Amino acid sequence: xxxxxxxxNWKMYKTQxxxxxxxxxxxxxxxxxxxxxxxxxxxxxxxxxxxxxxLHGSRIQIGAQNVHWETAGAYTxxxxxxxxxxxxxxxxxxxxSERRQYFCETNETANLRLKAAQKAGLTPIxxxxxxxxxxxxxxxxxxxxxxxxxxxxDVNQQNLVVAYEPIWAIGTGDTCASTEANRVVGLIRSKLxxxxxxxxxxxxxxxxxxxxxxxxxxxxxxxxxxxxxxxKGFARIANYQFPKYQ
Ligand code: 13P
Numbered sequence: 603x604x605x606x607x608x609x610x611n612w613k614m615y616k617t618q619x620x621x622x623x624x625x626x627x628x629x630x631x632x633x634x635x636x637x638x639x640x641x642x643x644x645x646x647x648x649x650x651x652x653x654x655x656x657l658h659g660s661r662i663q664i665g666a667q668n669v670h671w672e673t674a675g676a677y678t679x680x681x682x683x684x685x686x687x688x689x690x691x692x693x694x695x696x697x698x699s700e701r702r703q704y705f706c707e708t709n710e711t712a713n714l715r716l717k718a719a720q721k722a723g724l725t726p727i728x729x730x731x732x733x734x735x736x737x738x739x740x741x742x743x744x745x746x747x748x749x750x751x752x753x754x755x756d757v758n759q760q761n762l763v764v765a766y767e768p769i770w771a772i773g774t775g776d777t778c779a780s781t782e783a784n785r786v787v788g789l790i791r792s793k794l795x796x797x798x799x800x801x802x803x804x805x806x807x808x809x810x811x812x813x814x815x816x817x818x819x820x821x822x823x824x825x826x827x828x829x830x831x832x833x834k835g836f837a838r839i840a841n842y843q844f845p846k847y848q
Pocket of ligand 1: 611698767771772773774775804805806807825826827828829
């Protein structure tokens, strides 16, 4: 059975004080987390330790937003896998479109990061997705298949999450129709060797569309940006109820 993973990606938001304030509100709103799902907060590096300590013994897990492919070395500004796991980090976002757009991330560097994350004992969340121009040109499928083919070379699909994040739906309020997201997620699954990989949808997920998104049979979770910054809103997303797989 595929695991449901509901993850927040805080991007470059929240100081430690703000992270703790979020946690107070979030945990008080969070219902008992059903066994079928993981709740993950992918936070700035500077928030990892304090959240990890505060969440010790909790079902809420911690993720980072990047990892370098070497275990150590002269790589100013980078963070290694063991530095993350030492702080209790369990997940790491890899190849997010913002890293591809602003920080020269490529399919090849994403592939190196995926393998390094797995070697360190982290579960990587590989982000793929098309731009508006690629969609309008009919290139959605070929673009995503290329990202998967290059990104997943020698990657262990037993310890992997993939997130379908159409770039035009990120931060725009312009959610991909849930049936279309379901279709693309199904196509992504057809390209994987392990049919049990968790595949998320990401892009303007909100409390008022989570139930519809999670009702789609191919979609195993969400990667949430803006709406994960609000404790009450993200608790509503994590608490979504739908009798999946029943
Ligand atoms: P929004 O939920 O703000 O659209 O961001 C999605 C995202 O980029 C998650 O990684």
